[in-house]
Amino acid sequence: MGIFAWGNLSDKTGAYGSNAITGLNNSAGAGFLVEVVLTFVFVLTVLGVTSKKAGHGSLGGLVIGLTLTLVHILGIGLTGTSVNPARSIGPALAAAVSGNGEPVRVLWIFIIAPLVGGAAAAVCYRYLAGKDTE
Secondary structure, rough: HHHHHHOOOOOOOHHHHHOOOOOOOHHHHHHHHHHHHHHHHHHHHHHHOOOOOOOOOOOOHHHHHHHHHHHHHOOOOOOOOOOOHHHHHHHHHHHHHOOHHHHHOHHHHHHHHHHHHHHHHHHHHHHHHHOOOO
């Protein structure tokens, strides 16, 4: 139970489930870094378990699901955890329509950071797995 209390999860997401960076003293830079690192870990895991070279076909879904769960447990108290721009855009727009513009103000973090984290994971995986990856 202590890990769930770690982030004081009373309401770290904004209106309609939109992301917020309130768990980081409203620091956009810290929120950006958290999203980059969490996305990096998730995408690197996906690339690692789905490659033909690794051969983890039957357990791939379980490993990916558990990694995504861990990423959310670690990040939800800090940023609401996006790791997927599509997951952030809809709730931010819904909040804006209802009169809460804060999620739209920080939306750039939850669009750009996952792209940076995903690209960094792809480059790292390419380096770690060798040049003949598929």
